[in-house]
Amino acid sequence: MEPKVLLKMKNIHKSFPGVHALKSVDFELRAGEVHAILGENGAGKSTLIKVLGGIYTPDEGEIYIEGKKVEIKDVVTAQKCGIAIIHQELVLVPYMTVGENIFLGREPMKGKFVDRKKLHEEAQKLLDAYGMDIDARTMVGKLTIAKQQMVEIIKAISCQSKILVMDEPTSSISDKEVSFLFNTMRTLTAKGVGIIYISHKMSELDEICDRVTVMRDGSYIATEVVKETTKDRLISMMVGRDLKNYYTRDYANQGEVILKCENISDNHMVKGASFELRKGEILGFAGLVGAGRSELMKCIFGLTKNYTGDIYLDGKKVNIKSPTEAMRHGIALVPEDRKHEGLYLIQSVKFNTTIEVLKEFIKFIHVNKNKEEEITQRYIDMMATKTPSTKQLVGKLSGGNQQKIMIGRWLATSPKILILDEPTRGVDVGAKSEIYAIINKLAKEGMSIILISSELPEIINMSDRVYVMRDGKVMGCLGHEEVTQEKIMKLAAR
Ligand SMILES: Nc1ncnc2c1ncn2[C@@H]1O[C@H](COP(=O)(O)OP(=O)(O)OP(=O)(O)O)[C@@H](O)[C@H]1O
Ligand SMILES: [Mg+2]
Structure with missing residues (x-):
């Protein structure tokens, strides 16, 4: 059976003053897969994700969700299309509670007012269900970066999104939290969610990703099945050359x-x-x-x-x-x-x-x-x-x-x-x-x-x-x- 395609991005172009950030990029995401995007700093990974999330409008190109062409003109449209994004730079509101952040823009109401009690109870249920040791009433600004990341993830999950994007989610969290994150990701893909995963940690590819798309200088290079490719091959596609001496170190006699x-x-x-x-x-x-x-x-x-x-x-x-x-x-x-x-x-x-x-x-x-x-x-x-x-x-x-x-x-x-x-x-x-x-x-x-x-x-x-x-x-x-x-x-x- 052909795998179900959740998302197709075709021929995406995006320029900023002085920078052609995306040059005819293609991308495809299937239900139940974790699809990595690899590329050097500035290759255009985050820009591609922002086009998908309605933050940037592409200059050219088409986006299809489950076969239907869509125009993602803003963040709300992206959400309606079932897309949730955890951005590279966290975007939670520090002076609001964890619960308020999770339900931002879709708060449970009681008449004309936000039902804060229900909001925090619901948020706590979600946090507990995923085994997170976080109190829904804490101000987000008081949490460590790692915990804020977890709140972002819960927020994304709670929107029932079909397409989840994580832009370098593990760059500032501990090993324990990483394995926790990976477990959560596996639970989601088993339910048919498709995950786009951006990371500079090559070792994470084998562990959690099914396919990988490589970008270089704003261009699409290739898409490969992780099990059928090698790290060296991916790196040379990424940087456009072979990296021989990865570490350079000349040990010398030390001074005083x-x-x-x-x-x-x-x-x-x-x-x-x-x-x-x-x-x-x-x-x-x-x-x-x-x-x-x-x-x-x-x-x-x-x-x-x-x-x-x-x-x-x-x-x-x-x-x-x-x-x-x-x-x-x-x-x-x-x-x-x-x-x-x-x-x-x-x-x-x-x-x-x-x-x-x-x-x-x-x-x-x-x-x-x-x-x-x-x-x-x-x-x-x-x-x-x-x-x-x-x-x-x-x-x-x-x-x-x-x-x-x-x-x-x-x-x-x-x-x-x-x-x-x-x-x-x-x-x-x-x-x-x-x-x-x-x-x-x-x-x-x-x-x-x-x-x-x-x-x-x-x-x-x-x-x-x-x-x-x-x-x-x-x-x-x-x-x-x-x-x-x-x-x-x-x-x-x-
Ligand atoms: N709002 C913007 N205005 C101008 N230039 C931008 C803007 N956003 C991104 N760029 C440029 O577009 C290019 C692609 O940036 P992008 O953030 O997509 O890279 P990236 O692949 O996510 O890199 P990293 O691994 O460092 O996060 C870069 O040259 C960047 O400077
Ligand atoms: Mg980036």
Whole structure:
């Protein structure tokens, strides 16, 4: 029997000023399948999804739902067509409760008023039915990103959608939540729902996806059955070439200790952590979500003011009370949550790249426009960032390219110590490989790098030494000759 086709997109075109984001893209989704879309940062994945969701009108092309041609001119029409989308950037309303978000726009009424009691009861039933440990009356803004993601999923499920789209749903959630998400997805496909799944994690393909469509530079490349293809084949279709040395790492003799932290606590997540960083070293920090890695770095970068314990830079005890001071000491931190901790989405690429350098040096140097342009261009080239110009608003770049801008901004401060918190999250395989090469080069030139990552292969292949944290403490340190996934997990797990 022919599988039932839920959705067909044909010859879709979409342009933005200076960018031809979609060039004749075809896509098909069947009932009961999980269909992945693969492509580099800026390939057009999210744009295709936004066309489907009625957020963008295509310049050309047709969309068919179960064989019938439809005109998806807005978000409401998309919902009526049975399409639910979990976008890459979460769109929940932070100052409303979980329940209110789930039923937004279709609240149960009692006469003229919203029946808030019923609304929260219904929402709680849904949350409980899917085993989610979330109270329907909590304000969404108080939840972790992972939990907000779960609320988005429940919201999508509760609309009884036939077509569910997930744009990088696992980029910020823990392993446990990922397996939970996959189970939920399997329950849905068994009921005949079709799921479109976008992710940069190649390992997830085998685990959850049936077919995969590859896009490159806004064009459709191919659709393959996951079981019948290989990772290498998909990667070369994605990046248009073979990726040979995925990780670049030249181990060298390390210099002297440049940063030493003793018994650091923040009265919250960090509980007496100690470690040492050497000149020219890449120091990995592994651990489960919540182990306190990001919080420890926040103490060092002056974001957490009332920490206890001692920090020594070049053997001298320092008391870092603000990020400005940390920067004066040559420390830079690229945070994990780029949207909330740093990017100015309605400002240009240039503004976002140069803001930290200018903030620090504006008193000393005469800022000339050419210099600004030159710095920005240098980091666009270095990171291979895809943007039509230095004037483009950062909010209009694809997710992965926003991440590159953030890394560029901190590199521009020429730090001695660079702290990278999940630097490759949401970044495509080609760009990841480029970032590894850049980190390696910087370390070779004498920069000391702290690499926090949840991707163990990344930590293992890039680090000179790996510290493993658990419950706010450093549990052990593994050298690059001895480190393995098993050894890390043994130290990381409770
Ligand atoms: N609203 C917009 N205005 C201008 N350009 C845009 C807009 N939205 C997307 N683009 C551009 O269209 C191209 C495709 O972007 P899109 O977000 O679809 O990429 P993506 O494949 O989802 O990438 P990522 O993996 O980084 O999320 C990019 O060059 C991006 O800069
Ligand atoms: Mg995207």
